[in-house]
Amino acid sequence: MSPIVSLNTLISLDIRTLAKSRLLIDGKKFKISWSRNSLVVKRMELFAQNNGLFVRGLDEGDHPFGRGSESGFLGITYTDCFFGGSRPWFRCPVEDCSRKAAILYYADRLVCRHCVRGFFPSQRANKYERLVDRLNHLKARIGLAPTDDLALARKPKGMHTSSFFELKSEASRLEERCLEVWCRSYDALSNNG
């Protein structure tokens, strides 16, 4: 079964990147912003304290995605490495989940890959999935893996330049559509409760 949500198109937070940049140390305060097609889609402020991160969504985004002012706490746990030292993991903040995760995904708050799917009403999920399938198909035609950024696309050998740019801009439009459908899923969810 193919995944309902293509995780690479979502806003995500990788704890390994944060650890590498030494941002998990108590007292560190920093902001992260995510953008697509040079549009800021989400901004968050994070504060490392008490073996975790306090997260606050900022209303500065240019995109409907950016308007949330949600806040929460992400617990961090450590496991020992075979060669010494330890590595950090997020604890999924969804109550009956608490899975260890290296990457969290944004679905009105940051959750693990298992939980992110639960945030989609299935009808919208199907629509989203179809869009993502089309997007991934277009990406493949211009030599990209689903996880690759569109900006990395290079014209494949033998393809006309004009065809290449057409495919690339079509993929870019689809990416925006995916975000729209995703945003509307939030609206539907928040209106329901």
Ligand SMILES: [Zn+2]
């Ligand atoms: Zn979870």
